[in-house]
Amino acid sequence: MKNIRNFCIIAHIDHGKSTLADRLLEHTKTINERQMQAQVLDDMDLEREKGITIKSHAIQMDYELNGEKYTLNLIDTPGHVDFSYEVSRALAACEGALLLVDAAQGIQAQTISNLYLALDNDLEIIPVINKIDMDGAMIEVVKDQIIELIGVKEEEILLASGKTGIGIEEILQAIVARIPAPKGEPDAPLQALIFDSVFNSFRGIIAYFRVFNGKIKKGDKVRFVNTGEDYEADEVGILKLGLQARSEVNTGDVGYIITGIKNAKEVKVGDTITLSQNPCKVAIQGFEEVKPMVFAGIFPVVTEDFEELRDCMDKLQLNDASLTFETETSQALGFGFRCGFLGMLHMEIIQERLEREFKQTVITTVPNVSFIAYTTRDEKVIVNNPSEMPDPSKIDRIEEPFIRAQIITSPDYIGNIMTLCLGKRGMLINQSYLTPTRVELIFEMPLAEIVFDFYDKLKSSTRGYASFDYHPLDYRISDIVRMDILLNGDKVDALSALIHRSRAEDFGRKLCLKLKELLPRQQFMIAIQAAVGSKIIARETISAMRKDVTAKCYGGDISRKRKLLEKQKEGKKRMRQIGNVEVPQEAFLAVLKLN
Numbered sequence: 001m002k003n004i005r006n007f008c009i010i011a012h013i014d015h016g017k018s019t020l021a022d023r024l025l026e027h028t029k030t031i032n033e034r035q036m037q038a039q040v041l042d043d044m045d046l047e048r049e050k051g052i053t054i055k056s057h058a059i060q061m062d063y064e065l066n067g068e069k070y071t072l073n074l075i076d077t078p079g080h081v082d083f084s085y086e087v088s089r090a091l092a093a094c095e096g097a098l099l100l101v102d103a104a105q106g107i108q109a110q111t112i113s114n115l116y117l118a119l120d121n122d123l124e125i126i127p128v129i130n131k132i133d134m135d136g137a138m139i140e141v142v143k144d145q146i147i148e149l150i151g152v153k154e155e156e157i158l159l160a161s162g163k164t165g166i167g168i169e170e171i172l173q174a175i176v177a178r179i180p181a182p183k184g185e186p187d188a189p190l191q192a193l194i195f196d197s198v199f200n201s202f203r204g205i206i207a208y209f210r211v212f213n214g215k216i217k218k219g220d221k222v223r224f225v226n227t228g229e230d231y232e233a234d235e236v237g238i239l240k241l242g243l244q245a246r247s248e249v250n251t252g253d254v255g256y257i258i259t260g261i262k263n264a265k266e267v268k269v270g271d272t273i274t275l276s277q278n279p280c281k282v283a284i285q286g287f288e289e290v291k292p293m294v295f296a297g298i299f300p301v302v303t304e305d306f307e308e309l310r311d312c313m314d315k316l317q318l319n320d321a322s323l324t325f326e327t328e329t330s331q332a333l334g335f336g337f338r339c340g341f342l343g344m345l346h347m348e349i350i351q352e353r354l355e356r357e358f359k360q361t362v363i364t365t366v367p368n369v370s371f372i373a374y375t376t377r378d379e380k381v382i383v384n385n386p387s388e389m390p391d392p393s394k395i396d397r398i399e400e401p402f403i404r405a406q407i408i409t410s411p412d413y414i415g416n417i418m419t420l421c422l423g424k425r426g427m428l429i430n431q432s433y434l435t436p437t438r439v440e441l442i443f444e445m446p447l448a449e450i451v452f453d454f455y456d457k458l459k460s461s462t463r464g465y466a467s468f469d470y471h472p473l474d475y476r477i478s479d480i481v482r483m484d485i486l487l488n489g490d491k492v493d494a495l496s497a498l499i500h501r502s503r504a505e506d507f508g509r510k511l512c513l514k515l516k517e518l519l520p521r522q523q524f525m526i527a528i529q530a531a532v533g534s535k536i537i538a539r540e541t542i543s544a545m546r547k548d549v550t551a552k553c554y555g556g557d558i559s560r561k562r563k564l565l566e567k568q569k570e571g572k573k574r575m576r577q578i579g580n581v582e583v584p585q586e587a588f589l590a591v592l593k594l595n
């Protein structure tokens with residue numbers, strides 16, 4: 001155990017984590033260059049054929065220093081804020097972290113948020129300035145930033161390039177010298193932390209764990225403490241380039257377990273594995289159920305495809321336990337699913353996977369966050385869907401989720417960012433200079449305001465010179481209303497939105513205008529209205545089309561007329577009927593196209 005080191009690499013996106021990891025694997029001869037390429041190709045073929053997600057979540061390297069042999073476990077962390085809970089569990093499996101900072105970019109928002117996560121888990125931090133081969137490398141400036149941020153000494157900062165291989169040996173030596181060996185009791189009851197899991201269509205769920213106490217053997221009866229379920233350890237082993245089965249995995253080490261579980265929901269990141277016979281007294285702390293943050297409806301484009309879509313959603317959930325869904329009926333769109341996502345990125349990934357891996361074309365409705373409504377009888381109603389909002393006359397108050405947003409930028413853009421964030425109902429909580437040219441702004445803001453287009457707006461108002469990160473904070477009382485869209489007086493439920501009262505009118509006006517563009521003219525006039533309760537807040541009109549299309553045919557040429565009708569029927573398939581108005585699919589996505 002004294003020669004084991006468990007570590008992860010943390011960095012802002014694109015600061016070179018993956019590239020550096022490749023160099024470490026090469027340098028320790030875990031993978032040679034040729035093998036690496038060959039293997040990657042094999043994996044991709046397999047991935048294409050079998051639909052297996054292949055990603056190294058942890059990998060073990062052998063390293064020798066001064067005649068001592070060391071086992072280094074590199075644990076990979078998901079990069080995006082949507083998955084920050086998983087990041088924190090992966091960090092909990094380590095004793096140390098390489099903190100990479102791009103020499104040309106300097107410290108960015110996720111550098112800081114990842115650093116805080118690592119410090120929360122008491123990790124030893126090894127700061128590395130990466131990409132020093134670049135022309136724009138500002139080594140001295142970035143050094144100062146790092147010293148300022150974590151209070152290390154200058155000589156503790158390593159310089160590296162994942163591209164050219166500079167500094168790789170120094171990094172490995174620092175891992176051995178500075179990161180503590182794992183502690184733990186080999187003879188105590190088993191306690192292993194699940195930090196990640198993957199779905200393999202042949203073998204079921206493969207869970208990755210770090211053993212804190214005791215050991216786990218093939219054939220053991222194991223218990224997942226938080227779910228309370230018992231399983232048999234069909235296979236355990238360590239992680240090299242692939243899985244390597246072993247008879248046991250010991251205290252301090254990182255490994256995998258296969259139990260034949262097929263459903264990702266049964267394996268929860270953060271859960272503790274112990275033995276059914278001799279269970280540990282307490283679970284490893286910090287376990288949380290991941291909660292969805294953003295909700296939206298997903299409907300099949302063709303109503304008849306609902307069952308097929310359900311099948312695909314089930315399969316997708318086997319693979320991604322953080323996706324939640326239940327059936328939902330919409331008058332406008334028929335049967336579909338109300339889905340919960342960890343964030344907008346997660347929602348995009350799910351939609352993309354449905355389309356790419358499952359060949360489903362779907363309509364996604366207006367995303368919203370989860371609100372809490374308290375009725376006048378003091379009942380608490382969780383509102384994940386506009387249709388769940390109680391009647392306004394029965395609502396005492398509504399609460400909405402707030403986040404803490406952290407933005408790092410150049411002082412030149414403070415003004416623009418203030419305008420943007422205050423316009424999004426944000427409050428500035430703190431402003432501090434990391435260096436004379438980098439400032440960190442902390443805002444508290446409603447989650448609902450950053451869900452749609454905040455990140456794009458931030459980028460455009462700072463010409464890309466701002467990085468952004470956020471974390472959930474709490475729920476606060478807020479004046480939220482449901483805005484409905486009516487077409488010739490009929491409500492289109494799939495276009496309803498939950499929105500702050502101060503935003504409703506502007507939003508309603510833009511949406512009506514957009515719908516006016518997207519709805520085809522018909523034989524009669526169409527009134528498009530936005531309403532809050534019974535109050536109309538915006539209105540547009542589409543005038544009637546004058547001529548009957550079939551009039552051109554003079555009644556003479558029957559076959560031409562039939563063709564025309566057939567064509568119209570085809571077109572109608574891609575339309576949904578709301579009252580007497582035909583609505584094309586893209587109109588349901590209008591909300592996402594507002595500017």
Ligand code: GDP
Nearest residue numbers: 013014015016017018019130131134161162163
């Ligand atoms: P990650 O998002 O942190 O995993 O970053 P990647 O490893 O994917 O690298 C992001 C980009 O930076 C890629 O285009 C890499 O080729 C490039 N890159 C990574 N390391 C270096 C380096 O040391 N020097 C230079 N010049 N480019 C690098």
Ligand code: MG
Nearest residue numbers: 014017018019
């Ligand atoms: Mg990467």
